[in-house]
Amino acid sequence: MRSSLRRRSRSAILATAALGLTGCTVGAGAPPLATGTNLPVVQSLHDALPQAIKDAGVLRFAGDSHPPYRTVAADGTVTGIDADFQAAIGQVLGVRTQTVVVAGLPAALQGMLSGRYDAFNGPVKATAERERQFDTITWMTTRTAYLFPVESTAGITRTEDLCGKRVAVVAASVVEDQLNKLSRFCTENKRPATQTIGVDDTDATLLATRSGRADAAGMTEAAAIDVTQRQGGTKYVTQTEAQGATKDNLALYVPKASKLGPVLQAVSEELFRDGTYVNIMSRWGPQPGFGTGAGLRRGHARLMRSTVQKGHPMGKPFLKPALVAVATALVAVTAAVVPVPSEVDAAAPAAPPAPPAPPASTVFHPVVREAAAKTGQYAAEYTVYRPADLDAVHGRLPVVVFGNGACRHISNDELLTLETLLAAHGFVVVAVGGFDEPALTENGSPQPKVITDAITWAERENDRRGSALRNKLDPRRIGVAGHSCGGLEALVAGADPRVKSVLSLDSGFFADGTLGYGRENLRNLHTPVLFADGGPNDVAYDNSGENYDLVTVPAVRATNAAAGHTGFVYGQRDGNPDPSVREEAVRVLVAWFDFTLNGNRTARGYFLGTGCGLCATPGWTVTSKNF
Structure with a gap:
C-alpha cells in the first residue's frame, strides 16, 4: 500500500474554563513524559529535520487552550495530551519543544505561515483550501x-x-x-x-x-x-x-513549505508502533475518536492512509490510541484478536490452545461505539463498544456486559473510558444504557435482568441475518461486570449458566440485604470472580472484602488503597486527578477477562503466583483463592 500522509484538520476540543493567554511562550522542550517514559533519539529522523530547526534546537508549536489537549495553568504551564505528545516528539527528534499559547485557530495558522511557529497540533479539520498551504497529519476523528x-x-x-x-x-x-x-x-x-x-x-x-x-x-x-x-x-x-453528523478526521498542521510534514509523520508512526501514543491517550482517558494510523496529506498526494469508521474510530499506524470514550478510540496496533480458546472451566480457567494467543494487553484495535440494534423487548437499551473492523479480526470475540454505578439504566457515559479501552483490547462490550442518552444524574435500584437481557441480545445478534455481529461473537466466552450498584447486578447475573467470568468493581452485597439482594446470592456463583476496590475510603471496601471471604469459587481480591470509590472510573488518587489510576484499572479489566475468558497464561500471571504482575504494582494488594 502506498504510504500516505493524510492531513485532516480537527476541530476544537473541549474546554474547561481556562485562560485566554495570547502569545505567551510556555513549557520547555523534550521534557520527560508524564508517563515517566524517556524515548531514545532516532538519529535518522533528527538528521531529516529542516536545518533551521536543527540549528535552533527547538520545535515551536502554537496552541490555544483546549482541555484535555491543552490546559493552561495560571503560571503558564501547559499540560494535557499535547504536552505529552509533543514531549515524545521532541525526545525522538532530539530537540526541545515549546508551546506558544495563541488566541484561536486563525492566529495559529497565520503564525505558522509567517514562520513564528513550526506546527499546530490541532486537532483541526483538514479542508481542501487549507491543504494548499499546509500538510496535515491525521491523529483522531470526532463526533x-x-x-x-x-x-x-x-x-x-x-x-x-x-x-x-x-x-x-x-x-x-x-x-x-x-x-x-x-x-x-x-x-x-x-x-x-x-x-x-x-x-x-x-x-x-x-x-x-x-x-x-x-x-x-x-x-x-x-x-x-x-x-x-x-x-x-x-x-x-x-x-x-x-x-447531518459526519465523521471528520482531525489533524496536526505543518506549513507545506517547511518540509517538516514528512518528518513529523514518521515520528508519529514511530510513536504508534512503540505504544507511546496509546499510553498517552490512555493516561488522559480515551478520547472518542482517537486514532490508530498516521496519515499525512500533502495537497492531494497521499503518503500514508488513515481510515475512519463510524462512531469514533480511525485507522492505521500513526498514533496508537485508546475511547470511545467517546469514545472511541482507534488504535490498531496488531489488528489481531485472540483466537477462540477452549471453554473456561469454573474451577480452573483453561490454558490457551497452542500456539499461545498473544495477551490481550498487546492487542489494540480502533473502536466503534454504536447503538445496539433493537431486535426485541429488553429490560434496557444498550450501547455497543467493539473493534471497528470486524473483518480484520481472527476468530470470534468474547463479550463483556457492563452495568453502571448507581444502577443507571438510561445513560452509560460514566464508564465510557473503561468500556472503550476494554473493547480496544479485543472484547465486545455491551453496556447498559442508550447510545444517545445524555449523562443523567440517575439513581436506580438493582435489576439484574438488564445484564442477562444484554447476554440474550448478544446471542440473538450473533445469529441474526443482517447483523454486523453475525457469527462474530463467541457465546461460550461471556463475562459480566459492573461498578458500584451495577456490580451488584453483575454478581446476581453471575448465576446465569451462560456467564463464564464476573468482575465486581467497587461493589459487593450488604450483610443486611440492602438494595434487595443479600449475600446468599454469592452461593449461586459458578465462575471465577474478581473483587476490585479502592481501599478504606471506598464505601464498598468492607462489602468487597467480606464478599471475597464468603465465595467458594476461584476468586481474586485486588485493592488500590488510594483509588476510593470512583478513582478507577475517573482517574483519581486520594481524591485528586491522576489518570494513572484509571490506566491501572484498565489493565486489571483487560487482564482479568483475558485470563478467565481467553485462558491466556500471561494474563493469569497478572493475578496469581508469588510474582504476579499486579502484586508488583505499587499501591496494590492482591489475594487469591480456590484456583
Missing part, C-alpha cells in the same frame, strides 16, 4: 456534542431540541460545520434553524453558555466528556448521522 447546564431551562433533552436555540461554537471549526448541518436538518423538518454564536475557543463557548448568551456549547464529544467529568453540573447530547 460533535452540545453541552448545556444541568439547571438549563431551554428544554434540551435530545439533539433535535437545539432547533431554534442559540449555540456557541468555535468559529471556522469542524463543530461549526456540523452545527450548520444540524440547522439544515431542523429547517428540512419544518423547525426553526439553530442560531450560531461564533467565538474564539472552546473556553469561550462555555463562558457564553454559563452567562446565558448561548443555550448550549458545541464541541467535540471528547471535550464534552472532559467538561462533564471534571467540572460537573452539565449534560450533553450528541449529533447523529440522521441529523
